[in-house]
Amino acid sequence: MESIIPNFQFAMPTPEVTVLKMSHKFMINYNYLVVDPITREAVIVDPAWQTEKVDEALVEANAHLVGVLVTHSHPDHIDLAAPLSKKYECPIWMSKQEVKFSNYRAEHLVPIDESPLKVGNIVVQPIFTPGHTPGCFCFLIGDNLFTGDVLFAEGCGMCPDTESAYSMFESLQRIRTLIKPATRIFPGHSYGRKPGQLFEDVTKENIYLQFDKKESFAAFRLRSGQKKSFIFNFS
Numbered sequence: 001m002e003s004i005i006p007n008f009q010f011a012m013p014t015p016e017v018t019v020l021k022m023s024h025k026f027m028i029n030y031n032y033l034v035v036d037p038i039t040r041e042a043v044i045v046d047p048a049w050q051t052e053k054v055d056e057a058l059v060e061a062n063a064h065l066v067g068v069l070v071t072h073s074h075p076d077h078i079d080l081a082a083p084l085s086k087k088y089e090c091p092i093w094m095s096k097q098e099v100k101f102s103n104y105r106a107e108h109l110v111p112i113d114e115s116p117l118k119v120g121n122i123v124v125q126p127i128f129t130p131g132h133t134p135g136c137f138c139f140l141i142g143d144n145l146f147t148g149d150v151l152f153a154e155g156c157g158m159c160p161d162t163e164s165a166y167s168m169f170e171s172l173q174r175i176r177t178l179i180k181p182a183t184r185i186f187p188g189h190s191y192g193r194k195p196g197q198l199f200e201d202v203t204k205e206n207i208y209l210q211f212d213k214k215e216s217f218a219a220f221r222l223r224s225g226q227k228k229s230f231i232f233n234f235s
């Protein structure tokens, strides 16, 4: 598979990543603030629920928000997209396919394709990874991959049916092809492992990255008797 990732992705200043653990009732999500170390321009990935934590993180990093990156349209990933984009007068970037699928609308919404986005001196490379929803993006920024509900350290996102599981299989294959072993994986949720695991470790330990055929992957992803959505291996 031809790489969509240009060489300049690896020649830019090292982005600063701040992990923000957000909670709402029984739910926990991870948001990520990514800052250009030179201009202090920042983007936030999948913001939800706790505005004050985002504001505090921006102050602490001496950064200003210039964009909201959204991996997909599920409510726990877009909760603060519109209010933050309004407050900081910046775009919400979501894949064209996800905008179409979800009907999500917001004043500052900008549907995007896989063209790289510039944020100060850093480059955001969207990678189309459907399956969990039809328009999921992962975002590669330097040596950091923000994966939303596509890839977790411990598993992968839910797929509603066989076709979407096939898409998820192809998306995970694509990640395996494109992403370097030393890349850190920052998912939307953690089910035991801290955000920021090395992809080479995730590749070895995540059972969903071990399949070579879409049929066997889909059969496992959709297996019956899964008692909890996020017990990945043996339930």
Ligand SMILES: [Fe+2]
Binding pocket: 072, 074, 132, 149, 157
């Ligand atoms: Fe989701």
